[in-house]
Structure formats: structure tokens, C-alpha cells
């Protein structure tokens with residue numbers, strides 16, 4: 001049944017990603033009903049909100065914002081799932097345009113030098129075929145009239161210490177680490193770090209720590225979704 005359903009989507013893409021009703025020509029990606037029903041994050045103060053508070057005492061963040069709330073079941077989850085696992089990269093551009101327009105209107109994101117995505121591990125990139133943040137980041141950069149730079153912050157996994165451990169331990173999860181390939185490039189810059197969903201913030205924190213190795217930079221965070 002799943003296969004037939006997937007085939008159906010392939011030939012009839014004009015259905016709402018979240019509720020599967022048919023779209024009229026003026027609707028894109030999601031129907032008007034779902035569009036009005038999206039759980040938008042209502043934090044107008046980018047420097048003082050729940051998201052930025054969650055990074056307090058961990059890393060200094062200038063501004064933090066998310067577009068939608070992410071819940072166990074719901075529209076955001078279906079959209080992100082389609083973006084991440086179904087190859088539906090248009091969703092990223094759709095969010096980037098909409099969210100980017102809002103951020104531009106706020107007047108507080110006019111001085112971003114680079115938009116940097118949380119990188120995927122090269123192996124994951126190979127199996128998935130794309131980073132789910134690419135279309136989102138490009139659209140966001142276009143709205144904010146800045147540069148999308150996906151290649152400077154990279155992700156690796158280190159297993160060096162594990163080879164000395166006992167055999168069964170070698171199968172334990174590899175530790176993932178982040179690196180910047182060019183420390184000069186982020187000096188004296190305002191970086192907007194982007195991700196799909198903030199949950200614990202641990203990944204973003206690790207990325208920030210790496211970016212902060214460059215001198216005198218400012219980091220802000222924007223994500224598609226936020227888990228309260």
C-alpha cells in the first residue's frame with residue numbers, strides 16, 4: 001500500500017503535504033487551511049525568549065528564533081519528515097522564503113555576514129544525498145541579502161581512542177565533532193547558524209563552540225522548528 005501511495009505522490013504532487021487534500025493552483029506545498037493552522041512560534045523578542053534562555057550558561061547567543069513548534073504528532077513533524085526523509089527539498093525553500101521574509105521585516109537580521117548550516121556527517125550526506133538545510137539556507141540568505149556558506153563548518157567523527165578499548169566497545173557510537181576549516185573567515189563576523197529542529201540544543205552548542213574559536217564574532221540561531 002505504501003508503494004502505491006508513493007507512486008501516487010510522484011504523479012500527483014499537488015496535494016497538501018500535511019493533510020493530503022488537493023491543492024488549488026494558488027496554493028503551494030500546503031493548503032490554505034493547514035497554512036493558517038501551523039503552530040507558529042510567537043516570540044517577537046529575538047534577544048530574550050525561551051530558545052535563547054536554553055543556551056544561557058552554555059554559549060553566548062545574540063539572537064535566537066524558530067519558525068514553528070515541533071510536537072510529537074502534527075503538521076511540523078510531517079513537513080520536517082518529508083523534507084528530511086522523502087527528498088522533498090522544496091519544503092526547505094518554502095520555509096526559508098516565508099521565515100526569511102518575516103526576519104527581514106523585523107529589521108534585526110540586516111547585518112548577518114554568513115548563514116551557516118549545521119553540517120551533516122559526510123557518510124549521512126552520502127546516504128541521504130542532500131543536506132536538508134540547503135534549500136532552507138539558500139532561500140533565507142536570499143531574503144536577508146547575505147551569503148550562504150555551507151562548507152566552512154564541517155562534521156567528523158573520531159574513533160581514535162576506541163581502538164584501544166575492548167573489542168565489544170568498538171561498536172559503540174562514534175563521537176561526532178565539528179571543525180572550522182578557516183578560522184579567519186568568521187573573525188569579526190555575525191554568523192546566523194541554522195538547523196531544522198532545536199531539541200536539547202547540544203548540536204548547536206557544539207557548533208557554536210567551534211565557531212567561537214574565531215576572534216570577535218557574534219552568533220545568532222534560526223531554526224525551522226523548536227521543541228518546547
Ligand SMILES: [Zn+2]
Pocket residue numbers: 016017018019020021030031032033034035
Ligand atoms: Zn492541508
